[in-house]
Each structure stands twice: as structure tokens, then as C-alpha cells.
Amino acid sequence: MKRTEKTFEKALILGAYPILALSTTAFEALSGVIVTAGAALLAALTWKWLSATLPKSVVWLSAIAVAGSIALVGALLLPYLFPISDSVTPLLAIAGITPIVFTGCANGIVEGETEKSGERTKDTDTASWPVVLAVFALMLFVAGIVRESLGSGTVFLRTIDRAGTIPAGIMNTPVGAFMYLAAAFFLVRLTGSRAAARSAKTTHANAGGTK
Amino acid sequence: MSQGVEILLNQMLAENMMLVSFLGVSLLLTGSEGPRTAIRSGLGIAGTVIVASLVGSILASVLPGGEIIRLFAFLVITLCAVGALRAGGLLTDERFGLPSPIFALPLLFGSQFMLYELQLDFELTFAAAIGAGIGVYIAYVLAGSMNEQIRLTETGSLMKGVPALVLALGLLAFAMSGFQLL
Numbered sequence: 001m002k003r004t005e006k007t008f009e010k011a012l013i014l015g016a017y018p019i020l021a022l023s024t025t026a027f028e029a030l031s032g033v034i035v036t037a038g039a040a041l042l043a044a045l046t047w048k049w050l051s052a053t054l055p056k057s058v059v060w061l062s063a064i065a066v067a068g069s070i071a072l073v074g075a076l077l078l079p080y081l082f083p084i085s086d087s088v089t090p091l092l093a094i095a096g097i098t099p100i101v102f103t104g105c106a107n108g109i110v111e112g113e114t115e116k117s118g119e120r121t122k123d124t125d126t127a128s129w130p131v132v133l134a135v136f137a138l139m140l141f142v143a144g145i146v147r148e149s150l151g152s153g154t155v156f157l158r159t160i161d162r163a164g165t166i167p168a169g170i171m172n173t174p175v176g177a178f179m180y181l182a183a184a185f186f187l188v189r190l191t192g193s194r195a196a197a198r199s200a201k202t203t204h205a206n207a208g209g210t211k
Numbered sequence: 212m213s214q215g216v217e218i219l220l221n222q223m224l225a226e227n228m229m230l231v232s233f234l235g236v237s238l239l240l241t242g243s244e245g246p247r248t249a250i251r252s253g254l255g256i257a258g259t260v261i262v263a264s265l266v267g268s269i270l271a272s273v274l275p276g277g278e279i280i281r282l283f284a285f286l287v288i289t290l291c292a293v294g295a296l297r298a299g300g301l302l303t304d305e306r307f308g309l310p311s312p313i314f315a316l317p318l319l320f321g322s323q324f325m326l327y328e329l330q331l332d333f334e335l336t337f338a339a340a341i342g343a344g345i346g347v348y349i350a351y352v353l354a355g356s357m358n359e360q361i362r363l364t365e366t367g368s369l370m371k372g373v374p375a376l377v378l379a380l381g382l383l384a385f386a387m388s389g390f391q392l393l
Contacts, residue, residue, distance in 0.1 A: 010307060013240050013373060017317050020233040061290060064316065068286045072279060090324045093282055097289075097316040099237050102309055173388065174231050178381025185374035193369065 005192035007127040011136040012184055015100035019140050019184075020177040021091045026156045027082045029144020032095050033137045035074040039067040039096040040133055044104030063105050064097060071096015083157060100136050104129040143180050147171045215338040218331070222342030224390040228260075228322055229350035230383055235318030239354040239380065240373055241306040249355025253348045255301040256315065260322050261344035263292040267323025268336055281327070289320040318347070353383060 012019065015036070022032035043063040050059045075092035078084065095101075126132060145155055151171030153161030161167065170176045228234045244252065267288045271281040293312040296302050302311040326339055354376065361375045370378070 009373065014237065014307060014309075016236045016240055017233055020236060060310070064290060064313075065286065068289075068320075069283075072282045072286075075282075076279065089278075090321070090328070094234070094317045094321045094324070097286075097320060099307070099309055099313050102313050103307075105309075174233065174384045175381050175388070177233070178377055178384055182374050182378040182381060185377060186369055189369045189374065 002192055002196065003126065005188055006125055007132055008135055008139075008188040009185065010103075010126050011100065011132050011139060012181065012188070014103060014132070015098065015136040015140065016181065017098045018095040018100070019136075019143050019181060020174070022088070022095055023140060023143035023147050023177060023180065024151070024172055025084070025148045025154075026141070026144040027084050028088055028091075029140050031074075031078040031082055031084055031088065031092055032140050032144075034078065035071050035092045036095050036098065036101055036140075037133060037137060038074060039070045040101045040104055040129075042070050043067040043101055044129070047105040060105070063102065067101045068093075068097050071101075100133065103132050139184060143177075143184075147176060147180060151176060215335055218329075218335055219338045219342035219345075220390070222339045223346040223349070224387050226325075227346040227350060227384075227387050228318065228325065228343050229347055229354075230380060230387050232321065232325060234321035234325075235315065235347065235350075236380070238311075238314045238318060239350065240376065241311075241314055242351075242355065242358065244355055245359040246352060246356040249352045252301055253351035253355070255296065255299055256318075256351060257344040257348035259292050259296055259299075259315075260318060260347050261340045262295075263288055263319050264322040264326045264343055265337065265340045268327040268329075268340075269333070271323070271327045282324075285320055285323045285327075288323060289316060292319045322347075350383070354380065 018032045018036055022028045043066055046063045046066045047059055050062055054062075071093050074096065075089045078092060079086060079089060127135075149155050149160060150168045153159060153165060153167040168176075171179070222228075226232065229236065229239060238256075242249070267285050270284055270288070274280055274284055293315065296312055296315065302315060304311050306314060322343055326336060326343065329336070329339055331339060357376055357379045361372065361379075366372075366375050
């Protein structure tokens with residue numbers, strides 16, 4: 001599995017909750033992106049400032065408390081900025097303490113490294129945490145647009161369907177959310193395998209030409 | 212059917228916290244354990260969810276102040292529940308370089324909020340908490356079993372692992388939503 005593919009899969013797995021719960025409409029997805037990105041950045045900063053002086057467990061609790069607080073504030077403010085229902089407030093608050101928020105914290109991931117038996121070794125499996133966070137934001141935003149357009153026939157509350165088109169209401173339900181996530185995984189892997197096949201073909205052709 | 216039983220069944224099936232509200236879905240996707248381990252560790256997780264959601268919803272109903280005070284109380288209880296899970300020897304490993312209790316945070320926080328939102332009296336809150344815990348346990352064990360099945364069966368490489376599990380969880384959510392009629 002290539003690095004890009006692994007980065008996408010990591011973003012989808014760690015950000016599964018916001019992608020599933022906050023993607024019924026594009027505005028919800030946008031709010032989710034703002035809350036999770038804000039919480040992630042501040043959690044990473046907290047980790048960086050405190051990790052030098054305090055024990056790891058205390059730094060963890062601080063990072064969770066900071067991310068949770070930012071998410072709570074965001075969850076209470078965002079319904080005033082975007083046309084989202086009040087029922088989304090708890091979902092936004094929960095999104096602030098999902099695993100994707102803490103990718104910038106643990107085990108020196110802040111610097112794109114992993115800690116193993118006291119030695120710091122470079123983690124080359126996936127991209128650095130800002131890239132993972134950006135990929136997550138993209139996938140969440142796309143999820144919002146795809147689910148809203150298919151499920152309600154609108155994008156950012158503007159009708160896009162032609163008259164008489166019946167929206168696929170299932171996309172507004174939990175089943176639709178899981179279907180989007182499974183499709184995203186499938187497409188990431190399909191793109192990766194096609195790219196690998198193309199590169200193998202090119203290598204084979206070049207080797208044939210050299211002979 | 213009494214109201215308590217109805218609420219218990221509703222929390223267990225139609226409003227399952229793992230499958231319908233997506234809380235703890237990261238826990239399901241990253242848990243590589245099979246059904247045997249899931250049966251044991253699922254009990255601990257479900258028990259913690261029951262206690263945390265009960266304490267959280269009761270505390271929130273007696274706390275003075277607005278929504279933000281309640282949400283902070285939920286956050287504090289969530290951190291205590293995480294500590295209890297660690298002390299019980301559960302979720303001690305690391306997943307994607309993160310300590311695994313991080314993956315349980317949305318479930319522990321969200322379950323308190325969902326239960327409080329129901330605005331029930333103590334007996335019914337208790338029934339709802341038990342139902343939520345059983346629902347979490349069912350989803351956790353089923354996901355563990357599906358994980359093992361996916362590993363053992365000849366699934367195509369494009370769907371092997373997490374994508375197949377996500378699709379299976381979607382079908383399970385579909386089945387659970389069928390109990391809405393209760």
C-alpha cells in the first residue's frame with residue numbers, strides 16, 4: 001500500500017465519526033471542519049508546550065481538555081454563523097474529541113516521528129499530521145456535498161435537482177453515511193491499485209525497451 | 212409494553228449509539244480483536260458507558276447554569292471514565308500511534324449527552340443507560356466477529372479489511388433502524 005493511500009485511509013479511519021455524523025449537509029460538514037481543525041491545532045500546540053515539563057499522562061489530559069473546550073465553544077458559536085440546526089451542537093462538541101484531533105499529539109507525531117524504546121525514528125508510513133488533517137477536512141467536506149446533493153437534491157441549501165427528480169433519501173440516514181465511507185475507502189484503494197498497475201506497466205515497458 | 216422496556220429496547224436497537232449515532236465507530240474500525248476478546252473487553256466498555264452516562268445525565272440535571280457548564284461536566288466525567296478503563300486494564304494498547312482510550316472518548320462523552328437529552332426521570336434514565344450499554348456491547352461483539360470473518364474469507368483486495376467492515380456496519384445500521392416501529 002502506497003504512502004498516499006495509507007494517508008487517506010488513516011484520515012478516514014481516525015475521522016470516521018465527524019465524516020459519518022456531520023455530513024448530512026454541506027454547512028454541517030463545513031462546521032465540522034472548522035471545529036476539528038481548530039481543536040486539532042490547539043491540542044498539538046498544548047502538547048508541544050507542555051510535553052517538555054509535565055508527565056505524559058498529564059499532557060494527554062490537558063490536550064483532551066483543551067480540544068474539548070475549543071470544540072464546545074465552536075459548537076455553541078457556529079449555529080449563529082451557519083444555517084445548521086441546534087441538534088448539531090452536541091455532534092460538533094463530540095467531533096472535537098475524536099481521534100483525528102489528536103494526530104498532532106501522541107508519540108512525537110507533531111514532528112512526523114514515532115517513539116520506540118526511547119529512540120525517535122522517522123515514521124514514513126503516512127504523511128505528516130497537517131497533511132492527514134487536510135485530507136480529513138477534504139473528505140468531510142466532500143461527504144457533506146455528496147450526501148446533501150444525493151439525499152436532499154441541494155448543495156449549501158440551493159436546489160440543484162431538476163423538477164421531478166426524487167432525491168435518494170437513504171443518503172440522509174446513517175446507512176447512507178456508511179455507504180459514503182465505504183465508497184471513499186473503495187475509491188482510494190482503486191485509485192492506488194490503478195496507479196500501481198500503471199507504474200508497473202511503464203517499468204516493464206522501459207525494461208523491454210532497454211533489452 | 213411498559214415505557215421502561217420500550218426505552219430500553221429503543222436505546223439498544225433503533226437508537227444504537229455505535230451504529231445509528233456513530234459514537235465509538237472509530238473504536239469498531241480500529242479494533243483488530245476477534246469475537247472472543249471482544250466478548251470480554253466489550254463488557255468493560257459497555258459497563259463504563261452505563262455508569263458514565265448515568266452519572267453524567269443525573270449530574271447534568273441537578274447542576275445549575277447553562278449548557279456550557281453541563282458540557283464541561285460531561286467532559287470531566289469522560290476523562291474519569293477513561294481513567295477507569297485504563298485502571299481496569301482495558302484499551303491499554305496503541306492504535307495509529309494514539310493511546311486507544313482516545314478512540315473511546317466520543318462514545319463516553321456522547322452517551323452522557325444523548326441520555327441527558329431524553330429528559331427522563333431516574334427509573335427511565337436507568338433503563339435507557341442499560342439499553343445503551345447492551346447496544347454498545349452487541350455492536351462491539353458483532354464488529355469483532357465480522358472483523359474475524361472478513362480476515363478469514365476471500366474478500367477482494369479492494370474491499371478487504373476496513374471497507375468491508377464499514378459496509379457491514381452500514382447493513383447492520385439498516386437492520387437496527389428497522390426496529391424504529393417499536
